[in-house]
Amino acid sequence: MSVVSRQTRRRWATVVAATGFLAAVPALLAARPVGAVAMSAHEVVAAAAASAGVPHQGLVQIDASLGLPTLPVVSDETKILSGTTRVRTWWSTSASWRVDTITGTGEEITIADPASTGGGVRQWSFENNSVTDVLYGPAVRLPRADDLVPPQAARRLIGWLGPQDKVLPLGARRIAGVDAAGAELVPGNPAGTIGHIDLWVEPASGLPVQVDIYSRGGTRPVVSSRFLDLDLTRPAPDVLSPSFVSTAQQDSTSEPDLLARVNALGSVPLPDHLGSLRQLTGPAATGLHGIAVYGEGLTRVFVIPLPDRLAGDVYDAVAPGSSVAAGGTRLTVPGGQATVLSTPLLSLAVVSGQRQGGHGYIVVGSVTATALKTAVTALLASP
Amino acid sequence: MIVTQGLTKRFGSVLAVDGIDLQVHPGDRYGFLGPNGSGKTTTVRMLLGLIFATSGSAEVMDQPVPHGLKHALPQIGALIEGPAAYPHLSGRTNLTLIDASGAGTSRRTRRARVDAALEQVGLAGAGRKPAKAYSLGMRQRLGLAAALLRQPQLLVLDEPTNGLDPQGIREIRDLLLAMNAAGTTLFVSSHLLAEVEQLCTRVGVLDRGRLVLQDDLATLRAPTGRVIVHTPDVAAAVGLLDGRVQERDGTRLVVRGLSAEDLVTLLVRDGLRVQEVMAERPTLEEVVLAVTGAGSDRIDSSGDER
Amino acid sequence: MIRVEIRKLMRRPRTWISIVLLCLLPAIVAVLLRVTHLGPRPGEGPAFLSAVLANGTLFPAAALGIVLPLFLPVAVAVIAGDAVAGEASVGTLRYLLTRPVGRTRVLVAKLVSVLVFLFVAVSAVAVTAYVIGTALFGSQPLATSLSGAPLTTAQVVQRTVVVVLYIAWSMIGVASVALLLSTITDSALGAAIGALAALVLSQVLVTLDAANAVKPYLPTRYWLSWVDLFRDPILWSDIERGVLVQGVYVVVLLGFAWANFMTKDITS
The missing domain is CATH 3.40.50.300 (P-loop containing nucleotide triphosphate hydrolases)
Structure with a gap:
């Protein structure tokens, strides 16, 4: 108590109120009601599928917790599937875009450059001080940052939708300042691990602004990709075709990663069915030379035959006693053996066959471990 | 102010x-x-x-x-x-x-x-x-x-x-x-x-x-009305002043009921020698000590400390 | 009053000692790099340190990256923690306030003088690093941005100036914590240590996934975003957020300091 305690109280009240207000600003902004968007779920999906021509630029955050073990040979390439990645993207057309992965002390850039790479991309890596032309755009490769920005990811997943998969309505949500219309994709096959995929699009253009993939029974998305900032204007040409320092190491490759190298292997005969999973042909399997896809809709299994040398590398990595194998189960079936790793979203098996001249396979897909084991058994049993 | x-x-x-x-x-x-x-x-x-x-x-x-x-x-x-x-x-x-x-x-x-x-x-x-x-x-x-x-x-x-x-x-x-x-x-x-x-x-x-x-x-510090006088002839002075002396300390006497000038006149008339005479005033120290207690750096035991 | 505070600051030996130490640290790193030619691998160690061997004009950025996480905040916490508590402990605060100088003015003048210190210190680091960097490593007409685009020396200098401003402003949150504590305690050291404790807490939380919900509001969250100035095109979004977050910290913490200090009994 003192002769100034009233002023003291008033001052503290002012300061505490101002602090409270400032602290509440983000919450208040987030709590603004989202405007109603008059788009049905099917309209959302159709608009997203047709959004490849929508020019835009923005900042994207990808949160993934796939829980894949680090396979030594592909650890750099699969980094994006675990943890948070920030990406900025500029998109003019399918043939003219740029995606930068931002790291604390560097940057990796992928630029569409179909003219000089035969449909491939050009990549800059600050860490390696290198510019690499990835020629011809290999049809099979590990996911890159540009595959995971919402528009690209959404269009790919929608392309996989099958007749059994359901499209359900989903409430609108504010994403990067946009009142976005939603749709929920639910796989129909009970063997699948994907619970549902939530998708939101900017209603006027149909540009997907957020994609969340949930595992079956999961309450948090295993992969979530969303725009933090979005600007629906066409990016400037000099941003889309930046110049790189002349001191950078110049390179070109047509096999940027393990899968692409496998792809060059040529085709190995594979069975039409793996248990209940049917091999997809025609448009659904487009471009996957040497690699077979089984399943339906969003529930898919990829069978990737490995050349002997690579099979040994990968198999050693998952062999008993290695750190990766600790979480996996070993499977011995007539005709070979396998190590099966399962995560909430993906199951992966490294298979070493004894017959057929010792071929190895990687079998990976959005199916349960049980379904994958059935598929591996069927694979090794096939003639 | x-x-x-x-x-x-x-x-x-x-x-x-x-x-x-x-x-x-x-x-x-x-x-x-x-x-x-x-x-x-x-x-x-x-x-x-x-x-x-x-x-x-x-x-x-x-x-x-x-x-x-x-x-x-x-x-x-x-x-x-x-x-x-x-x-x-x-x-x-x-x-x-x-x-x-x-x-x-x-x-x-x-x-x-x-x-x-x-x-x-x-x-x-x-x-x-x-x-x-x-x-x-x-x-x-x-x-x-x-x-x-x-x-x-x-x-x-x-x-x-x-x-x-x-x-x-x-x-x-x-x-x-x-x-x-x-x-x-x-x-x-x-x-x-x-x-x-x-x-x-x-x-x-x-x-x-x-x-x-x-x-x-x-x-x-106003005068108290008493007078302080120093005289070598103490005994004679005490006798002469007859009960007006309130304190006696060596050659110093404190006298009540007389002004300084009257006291000096009285003593000198009788042939007594006066060394110093002045009206008594309290010192500030006396005034202050009279109204204050012990300093706060002195801590006395109080009743409830047992 | 602000001018008086700046004069006080500039006449303190401590101010200049801390600035010299801040400049010395990158200089030591530069000499070691020059002698051993062992740069960190790109992507490891402080930003740009790997690129410095090839081009000395990038050394100011690397030097700021070296002092930013620890040495600069320590210097700022010491200076700002001393602001009010230091006056209280030598006893000059009571004479200042009976001069009279309004208590709000004292606070604002102290904050401004800390800000001046920050700009002087960060600029000194950048300038000495430029001199040392170009002297030891030479300069190339073009430097490499994180995005691979070439940067002319003029562009590098321009961006470094913006980095200086951004880093100085980034420290204002720590300075405000120290200033607030400085009005609460009479111990300058206590205020500085308190501010550093808050800083360490923030740094720990930034690395913790469980703290994701509060991360955007942490004072150190956007500290390293100055690197975004060396991208092409420049990525402004985190820098804008960083400036805003620090501004909110200044307002809130100075508000608390003000509410506490205005009617605090000055018994020192």
């Missing part, structure tokens, strides 16, 4: 200042006396707006404390609980910085003001030494110089002669007296009775937070 009513400060459960009513008139040389820990410094800080009273009110130079103080403080010079200076800077720089702090001082005349203040307190030659090399007395002088920078109408000085040697004390006292003669009101807080007795015209005595006495020094 300073008026307080029921000014009270409580620190937690400790009552530091307990309802004091000060009255300092313009032109006073007010001595604020009290043992260490009696609440003098707390009172001074309250008057200057450094500490806020728990209750009661105060006015300094007709401005309410604390809200009107900003109008009064520019005319007040203060020395609060010892001087303070930035140790790595010279005395002159310290004064320059203090002078530049706060509004209302002209930059052009700053140098002259600082020189004048240093001159006044006798530090003109030491203005360039860093303050950490100063002796206690020099620091005290520097603190006074800071208080004098603005030719204050009111000087509030807490223990102003602390650390000074006798010549220094004399010098400062003369300076303060001269300033008072020129119209500056002095409010000097001290635990040194002699200092206050020599300097002040009015005293307030603080004891354990309470103002136990406040009066003009002249009133407090």
Whole structure:
């Protein structure tokens, strides 16, 4: 108590109120009601599928917790599937875009450059001080940052939708300042691990602004990709075709990663069915030379035959006693053996066959471990 | 100049200042006396707006404390609980910085003001030494110089002669007296009775937070009506004065009921020799001790400590 | 009052000692790099340190990256923690306030003088690093941005100037914590240590996934975003957020300091 305690109280009240207000600003902004968007779920999906021509630029955050073990040979390439990645993207057309992965002390850039790479991309890596032309755009490769920005990811997943998969309505949500219309994709096959995929699009253009993939029974998305900032204007040409320092190491490759190298292997005969999973042909399997896809809709299994040398590398990595194998189960079936790793979203098996001249396979897909084991058994049993 | 009513400060459960009513008139040389820990410094800080009273009110130079103080403080010079200076800077720089702090001082005349203040307190030659090399007395002088920078109408000085040697004390006292003669009101807080007795015209005595006495020094030291006489002829004098002698101590007698001149006439007429005679006045020490208890640094056991 | 505070600051040996130490640290790193030619691998160690061997004009950025996480905040916490508590402990605060100087003015003047210190210190680091960097490593007409685009020396200098401003402003949150504590305690050291404790807490939380919800509001969250100035095009979004977050910290913490200090009993 003192002769100034009233002023003291008033001052503290002012300061505490101002602090409270400032602290509440983000919450208040987030709590603004989202405007109603008059788009049905099917309209959302159709608009997203047709959004490849929508020019835009923005900042994207990808949160993934796939829980894949680090396979030594592909650890750099699969980094994006675990943890948070920030990406900025500029998109003019399918043939003219740029995606930068931002790291604390560097940057990796992928630029569409179909003219000089035969449909491939050009990549800059600050860490390696290198510019690499990835020629011809290999049809099979590990996911890159540009595959995971919402528009690209959404269009790919929608392309996989099958007749059994359901499209359900989903409430609108504010994403990067946009009142976005939603749709929920639910796989129909009970063997699948994907619970549902939530998708939101900017209603006027149909540009997907957020994609969340949930595992079956999961309450948090295993992969979530969303725009933090979005600007629906066409990016400037000099941003889309930046110049790189002349001191950078110049390179070109047509096999940027393990899968692409496998792809060059040529085709190995594979069975039409793996248990209940049917091999997809025609448009659904487009471009996957040497690699077979089984399943339906969003529930898919990829069978990737490995050349002997690579099979040994990968198999050693998952062999008993290695750190990766600790979480996996070993499977011995007539005709070979396998190590099966399962995560909430993906199951992966490294298979070493004894017959057929010792071929190895990687079998990976959005199916349960049980379904994958059935598929591996069927694979090794096939003639 | 300073008026307080029921000014009270409580620190937690400790009552530091307990309802004091000060009255300092313009032109006073007010001595604020009290043992260490009696609440003098707390009172001074309250008057200057450094500490806020728990209750009661105060006015300094007709401005309410604390809200009107900003109008009064520019005319007040203060020395609060010892001087303070930035140790790595010279005395002159310290004064320059203090002078530049706060509004209302002209930059052009700053140098002259600082020189004048240093001159006044006798530090003109030491203005360039860093303050950490100063002796206690020099620091005290520097603190006074800071208080004098603005030719204050009111000087509030807490223990102003602390650390000074006798010549220094004399010098400062003369300076303060001269300033008072020129119209500056002095409010000097001290635990040194002699200092206050020599300097002040009015005293307030603080004891354990309470103002136990406040009066003009002249009133407090008014003659008691008794006369003190020193005579070598003690026995004859006692006989002659016949029962008017109240105290006898060697050649010193305390006599009641006679004025000094009558007493001298009486003694001399009878051929008794008189060495010294004077009307008895109480000393300030006697006045103060009569109204105060033990100092707060003395702790007596109290009943409930068993 | 602000001018007086700046003069006080500039006349303190401590101010210059801390600036010299801040400049010395990158200089030591530069000499070691020059002698051993062992740069960190790109992507490891402080940003740009790997690129310095090839182009000395990038050394100011690397030097700021070296002092930013620890040494600069320590210097700022010491200076700001001393602001009010230091005056209180030598006893000059009571003379300042009876001068009179309004208590709000004291706070604002102290904050501004700390800000001036920050700009002087960060600029000094950048300038000495430029001199040392170009002297030891030479300069190339073009430097490599994180995005691979070449940067002319003029562009590098321009961006470094913006980095200086951003880093100085980034420290203002720590300075405000120290200033607030400085009005609460009379111990300058206590205030500085308190501010550093808050800083360490923030740094720990930034690395913790469990703290994701509060991360955007942590004072150190956007400290390293100055690197975004060396991208092409520049990525402004985190820098804008960083400036805003620090601004909010200044307002809130100075508000608390003000509410506490205005009617605080000055017993020092």
